[in-house]
Amino acid sequence: MFRLLLLLFLTWMSSALVSIPLRRTRSIRTRLRADGLLNEFLKDHAPDMINRRYAQCIPSSTPSLRLGRTSERIYNFMDAQFYGEISLGTPEQNFSVIFDTGSADLWVPSTYCISEACALHRRFKAFKSASFRHDGRRFGIYYGSGHLLGTMAKDTLKIGGLTILNQEFGESVYEPSESFLTAKFDGVLGMSYQSLAEILGTNVFDNMIAQKLVDQPVFSFYLSRKSSRTKPAGELLLGGTNEALYIGPINWHPVTAKGYWQIKMDSVAVQGVNLFCPSGCQAIVDTGTSLIAGPTNDILRLQQLIGATPSNLGEFVIDCARLSSLPQVTFVLNGTEYTLTSEQYIRKETLGKNEFCFSGFQAVEIFSSTDPQWILGDVFLTEYYSIFDKGYDRVGLARARHPPEP
Template structure:
């Protein structure tokens, strides 16, 4: 945890000093200094370095078992549980088995470190704006996936509180099952007391065996919680340990240093170019905003009458309605594979159109270099589309998901105090 830094910001508060006698001045000044010191240290900006690692999908591909894995795990089962955008049973919802609440971490790439307990036990987690729960593997987990990850040992912690309740998070291949607890959570020098979290005792399927992360820390609104506790950032706000009710993400384009950063309690002006474009949250579950349109350079306009978009750091791709994504893939010459991916001829990259997302009147343009993913299989490079088809029809209109393909290019700011999302152009090293 030493790589996580704690940044203080000067808080200027007008202070009026009462008239004092010389004998009182030393005492009063001491009190004032203590007050200023408390103000300085009680509110924090905490930087969490994010590591960019190979996703589960890429690891399975490199091991030559991706196709076999996907035969046993239907592709649509890796759609996240976006059913909770609106009440269950809504007839227009189409997500395969719409009654299931499903996460997708097959393509998650960015992870950071947290610790739980006293003394601290470290875990690598996905900081996920598309969910709200915190869970890590338990030492009592019996699944194969847990054996290859760090596991929480409750009996070693003096601050552990057993909750007594159980929980289940639905996945396409089964349920992640566990028990609930409360514990001291540390992220860098920031401490949150009595944080509700889940200890998983059973993790379904074999996907998590290949994951580089131990667990997940959800950063969406409380409406999405399945563990029935306060999300981490909500507890930070209640306990008044962050300077502002804001967190922000910078995701690097490349592996190396720095690979990315989560800033808790504010935003870093060194990592983006002004201005910030603020967009109000339209539904307090996901970080959901309105999108005016998606324009494919010189060819077509998708979402012409406006639609909704979920800003999601826990998924790698950009997802949209099937009809729109099919048209887009046809236009850029992407060909489907038998495992649900779309291949693009790497030699055609320079001739592919730009794709522009219009949000709050501002255009956010991705070139092919940004929306095409390059991967290696042995010594062979191949190119994959960064777009994925997922049908989600909400009362507010068609739904898109802006994942890391989008968020890598733009600094993202999540403001719980004013229920809004901000975007600015990220400053990437040249």
Template sequence: MLRLLLLLLSTWTGSAMVRVALMRVPSIRSQLRTQGLLEDFLKDHRPDMFNRRYAQCFPPGTPSLRLRRSSEKIYNFMDAQYYGEISVGTPPQNFSVIFDTGSADLWVPSSYCVSQACAFHRRFKAFESKTFHHDGRSFGIHYGSGHLLGVMGRDTVKIGDMTILNQQFGESVYEPGSAFVTAKFDGVLGLAYQSLAEILGNPVFDNMLAQKIVDQPVFSFYLSRRTRTSNPQGELLLGGIDEAMYNGSINWLPVSAKRYWQVEMDSVVVQGGVSFCPIGCHAIIDTGTSLIGGPTRDVLRLQQLIGATPTNNGEFVIDCTRLSSLPRITFILGGKEYTLTSEQYVRKEPFGISDLCFSGFQAFDIISPEGPMWILGDVFLTEYYSIFDRGLDRIGLAQARHPIE
């Protein structure tokens, strides 16, 4: 009886532990391609073009407006895919958000937003919330598609059965570009460290810890593979770990810098041969991007090794008939090998009556005190259950348990 009681307590998922179902949709990049808008979008959003064209529209001194400064908080924003539901205000107003470990801010569209994108999404009506507190300060976040501008406020936020009081968040009043028009989600909920935040105040998970509403200072992600029949398509568990979502043991990696969820990586090896970052480098575990990113020089070489050919849109295509002959790519973290096959690192997208195959790797040059950085996004995280431990500042990875396809 005592063992049964302990088992029930260890698996309890009441108010101190909440499951958030995550939905997976075609990436914004894929949707723009299907609509024939991708090429024009990329022409209009070259680096710094948005800054030079619209900088005068933003408050002087907005930090993220500085030319040539990369303060992008969601890498490869157009490929963000997994989102879930939250509510803001009293009575609650519902929004779909990307739960993003690569940023630290919570924002949703404002009812006062002047952008075309806001017309296609749910907008927060501050005047209808009894618990809203106006802040008055403005904020700006620099994405690859341009700058998002908004004002700060505080209100009650609900995630599942959990209620976070006086949560600082942003109301966006300007959302740039057609990327936000196409996006299926309304906003973003960042889960990175506070030092990464543009909006002043505690990020959501920090407030959950301060208000003692989670069972453990931990959250974990399960992301499904590329299949529409997966149930769930993804899941975020706030306050704990779900042992049913992974196989084997957890490999724990200490956080190397408390900004992103950043760890040291031993190396990247192609089929046991060519090696990148052979003396070690750093990697960001990022649920806010679907791709795996790395330094331009390394990734271009990697594209050659897997037979990927560049397109006019900056993507790399692969002959779908050659997948079985492509090499395995292994990421070594904490002395443990995490290997992806071509079926796992190649993205298949329907195009007419056939499929297009795209490389799951993309070049990102991130300047950091630790040197070159890699980004392990959803291409990696669909294969590995990820655990983010704020109590001990570490990340756990284990083989994800997927249903047989």
């Protein structure tokens, strides 16, 4: 009887709901703007310029970095804000990573990295890990505003008390873009479908499922509206949902293509009038993108409708005094309306003694042979608790439960 109880206890302990606190930091774009460096950075870091400048450094066997390919795995790398902690190796080496549903790879800087950016971040020391297994294959990931090269490896990964054995990951050895210099996080942990991976092997959450570490093949995100010194800025829950963080019901949306967490979007309405996607679009639910992105022509028209005007840096600015008069924007997904007010889709930033209001919409062209594609990033996900179900290949959305504004 004692052995049976012990076995049941160990089984319960090894298969559980695991919460990972998420922190919010000022985005790379915000930090560069505050330092007066954003204009110079944007001129020097257009995707095509990066690809050509570093083309001679890219191995011909790395298809993701060949000249002319400009797809991003994190579509708005410069605005990513939410990240959490993981550890790799035996004994543990700690890293902060973006938990990104828009990519599938795990990578952290290597101690052998030759880039200046690596010197400002925690670096993985393979020689100090007893469980490290060298792979030797090369990988490359291109982010548009920065890319990296590295080698593949395997080691023990720990997230929120869970131990994942023999996890494939990348050790970056070359991070030429200045965006990595400014980033507060060390690396990225991708949580999309495996088909997006540049690093061969099984991605992190699939490994958790295979090793029976979670109650259900489900993970969920809660992103808070404001940062706090005493409370986490959000939560990633592995194995299920946290009912205290959302207001039901949960609306489920089938995944339409197993790469990104991609779902069908019926239309986008402004003040109740359907103006975009009249024949339907695809929407990518992406925690690695801060803004809401869509096709260029649609987004430019949307910026006009909300009264946003372009700045000399290519961003769209709105008079903060006009927020109460701006229209609501509604995304219709599978017949369900998800509405954002101007207070929710406008980003406020303080520079010195002045407050500025920036549009939460951005133009991004995602090349697709099917419907036009939009990205529902953190501007949207802050208002809606998001659930990613690999068992049924679906995304659940429910109104996030935020504390009342003071």
